[in-house]
Amino acid sequence: MTMSGIAFPSLHHRKRKRSGWRGLLYIAPAMALVTVFFVLPVLFTVWMSLHKWPLLGKPAWIGFGNYVRMVSDARFMAALGFTAHYTIIVTIAIFALAFPLAMFVEKPRPLVSAYRTIIFLPVVVGLASASLLWVWLANVDSGLFAPLMQRLGLTNGRINLLADFDTAFLTIIVMVVWKIAGFTMIILLTGLQAIPAELTEAARIDGARRWQRFRYLTLPLMRRTMALALILSVTGSILAFDQFYIMTSGGPQNRMISVVYYIFNQSFVSFNLGYGAALSIALLAILVTISIFQLWLLNVGDERP
Structure with missing residues (x-):
């Protein structure tokens, strides 16, 4: 609207501007928390990673020296390889158990609520508490696994499951699957329940078998x-x-040192805080890459205009 050649902002434009400022005001507390507890610590970690930063003494600027050291660090590469190996195996194991469980508790049946609760119960136990529990279960003298395996004829005598790499790795995998599968099951159950029943029924009426409905619909x-x-x-x-x-x-x-464990050792055991910070930034870069892949995976196949 104009008057005598002078343009005035419309009422709608002013309302939108006030609404924008009001929205910023609402999210300001969250932005402040993110800035204080995430952005600033990350920036400080990046600054630390560019220094030789002992626990005691004055930090010394070394530029990208810590990152160069990282590339030639055989122990870090071993930790990275072990972490990748562990991630692949435990992820496959979790999905191999969680998906059938989600399909089992998704269908209406007697006591289905009790089944869901029992399967989800380990999730509420803290990971540290669950680890301590399984250390006790695997104990040779007072635990349950060693005498049980002996009675079942799986071992000639009582063995320490955590003393050998293979048995210790398998024990940790089983513990993590027991602890996490219920959480993954709930996520998958939500997706299964979001599938319209009409589509499944229509596919069944059209003659699609159970495997075909699972493969081409679910x-x-x-x-x-x-x-x-x-x-x-x-x-x-x-x-x-x-x-x-x-x-x-x-x-x-x-042989069971993960990337985070190695960062912990470098930072709080060897007190190489600068190098530990560089390792943390490298791990953050890996996680950001996975997040970008997640966004691509969530959008792939979507119809574009």
């Missing part, structure tokens, strides 16, 4: 839910620390 419609569960599982596995620290202390023969 899986495509579950793509986004499965991608979310996959990324959460992979991210959590990459950040694994408690189970290795509590159950094996990185052993046997330091």
